Amino acid sequence: MSDDHDESTLGQIETEVALLMRFGEATRRATGTAEHRVLDRAAYVILRHLADAGPQNVSALAARLNLDGSTVTRQVSALQRDGLITRTPDPSDGRGTVISPTPAGLQRMAAVQAARTRLYGDMLADWTPEDRNTLAALLSRLNQALINRNRPR
Amino acid sequence: MSDDHDESTLGQIETEVALLMRFGEATRRATGTAEHRVLDRAAYVILRHLADAGPQNVSALAARLNLDGSTVTRQVSALQRDGLITRTPDPSDGRGTVISPTPAGLQRMAAVQAARTRLYGDMLADWTPEDRNTLAALLSRLNQALINRNRPR
DNA sequence: ATAAGTACCTGTACGATACAGCTATCTGAG
DNA sequence: CTCAGATAGCTGTATCGTACAGGTACTTAT
Structure with missing residues (x-):
């Protein structure tokens, strides 16, 4: 699976970045607005x-x-x-x-x-x-x- | 720089994640909406x-x-x-x-x-x-x- | 059988962003 | 020097993603 095209790794990176963006945003929301904007x-x-x-x-x-x-x-x-x-x-x-x-x-x-x-x-x-x-x-x-x-x- | 508290590494991770979120959003905009929404x-x-x-x-x-x-x-x-x-x-x-x-x-x-x-x-x-x-x-x-x-x- | 809980939807509001168009200023070609 | 075009910033307007509050229909537990 790591021959010429390591598609799966790229796909995983894509997935993880998408996930990170979702969770990062959620975290920002939760962390940031807690106190006084x-x-x-x-x-x-x-x-x-x-x-x-x-x-x-x-x-x-x-x-x-x-x-x-x-x-x-x-x-x-x-x-x-x-x-x-x-x-x-x-x-x-x-x-x-x-x-x-x-x-x-x-x-x-x-x-x-x-x-x-x-x-x-x-x-x-x-x-x-x-x-x-x-x-x-x-x-x-x-x-x-x-x-x-x-x-x- | 890697003594007891690797503050700087954490800070850098924090920075990079923030940046990644910015660029990721820009990329999504650029990639996604090109054709027909x-x-x-x-x-x-x-x-x-x-x-x-x-x-x-x-x-x-x-x-x-x-x-x-x-x-x-x-x-x-x-x-x-x-x-x-x-x-x-x-x-x-x-x-x-x-x-x-x-x-x-x-x-x-x-x-x-x-x-x-x-x-x-x-x-x-x-x-x-x-x-x-x-x-x-x-x-x-x-x-x-x-x-x-x-x-x- | 009725109260409490749950699932979904709708109204409303807000924040972040982009694009288009405006004004003020700068720069370079004549 | 002058004026056409470029550039910096601002404002109007639109869109998207999201949340919270409240409503309705259904379910579950007592």
Whole structure:
């Protein structure tokens, strides 16, 4: 079954990713909205990316996160309303707006991240460190492959 | 970096899962809706599960897929409208409705599944079979962990 | 036989997202 | 320098997936 076409492995990967998305969403729903509307999906990734890659404008975020610009605009507006990011005019381009995380935003993001990390820690409690590392590495490669496929230019 | 607490690995897994969910959704959008509204997300998993576990009623589907009953009802209605499933009264319970996939539904599901599998095949073209197998196995374990966490009873 | 429980459906609401179209700004060719 | 085209961001509108609350029909236990 591992001759030239390992169909079954690909099929299994497909299945598992689909499952993961279903359960991941359910988990997010259960974890996130518990307290006081902590952070919705896109808001979290946006803050995450800002914390990671520094302040940047809407288009850059949209491209990186594979989202429509309008979606990012709205998410960013909500984040601004909640004081989690600030908009400043891009000094080098009058059309642009630079989005920066506020300390509150970073803190909120870190809190969510910590909660999720804890959750994963619980779930993967009986995994060996090697397996965890392997999973992290392979997921990273999978995402890279996805990125490469979606934006070949 | 792998001392007592491998926080960073957990954090990375968390990040990658979040990213994967974003890209997975984008991929689904791009792949699925291309032709003639092939199959939306939940519809696909529902058909998938029906093909896998046989005809069953709405509550069973909802429980298994971690969805609200009303959501499944609507998805099932849409699937019925499109001729992809049939509803029959449950002979052993007058309240229940048994959902069965139609041949067309199974075919549609298989087509989507094949397309996705092909997509993964493309993306993972340069992976070794070992890496693919490892990814499949680890994802499976991860999902199992998620399931165990979400439904401890 | 009646109360409590269950299965499904419907009304309603919300969040995330996309696409189309708008305005303001930038850039490059003449 | 000017103006046509490109680009950044915003807004209007639509759609989809989902949940919760409430209703109806049926079942089960007492």
